[in-house]
Amino acid sequence: MSRLATTSSAETNGVLVEVQSRYAEEESLPMTRRFVFEYTITITNNSSEVVQLQSRHWIITDGLGDVEEVKGPGVVGEQPVLSPGEGFRYSSGAVLQTERGMMHGTYQMHRADGAQFDATVAPFLLERPHSLN
Numbered sequence: 001m002s003r004l005a006t007t008s009s010a011e012t013n014g015v016l017v018e019v020q021s022r023y024a025e026e027e028s029l030p031m032t033r034r035f036v037f038e039y040t041i042t043i044t045n046n047s048s049e050v051v052q053l054q055s056r057h058w059i060i061t062d063g064l065g066d067v068e069e070v071k072g073p074g075v076v077g078e079q080p081v082l083s084p085g086e087g088f089r090y091s092s093g094a095v096l097q098t099e100r101g102m103m104h105g106t107y108q109m110h111r112a113d114g115a116q117f118d119a120t121v122a123p124f125l126l127e128r129p130h131s132l133n
Contacts, residue, residue, distance in 0.1 A: 004102055008122035014047025015082075015109055015119040023128045024093065030128075033097045037126040040091045041075075043107070043119070045082035050112045052081045053088070058105040058121075063098030075107070099128035 006021045020040050027036040045051050058070040073079065080088040094103060104123035110116050 004125035008124040010122035
């Protein structure tokens with residue numbers, strides 16, 4: 001995991017997904033092995049067609065290699081529709097039992113013509129500052 005950054009960027013079929021993560025020290029309780037991370041995601045439609053985010057699929061791996069998968073409709077209770085050139089930004093979080101981990105995943109996107117594709121969320125690091133590699 002040491003080569004990952006707390007940011008990532010990937011574009012799939014003209015849909016750009018950018019991520020920035022940070023350690024939420026104010027919500028974490030290291031003595032009880034509760035490490036809270038926040039991430040902000042910006043989705044930009046660089047294609048020439050309208051797209052809608054239908055669902056998400058996250059793969060979260062902690063520092064011990066334990067994996068949790070999260071699937072569900074939309075993001076933060078929304079299924080945003082993005083016209084060409086439009087963007088959508090939201091923030092969410094993850095709680096780990098280790099001070100380091102990583103996330104990656106996909107968003108299932110639907111186009112107005114009925115076509116579907118998975119927009120990639122490139123892997124990004126969840127890291128408590130000054131944690132060991």
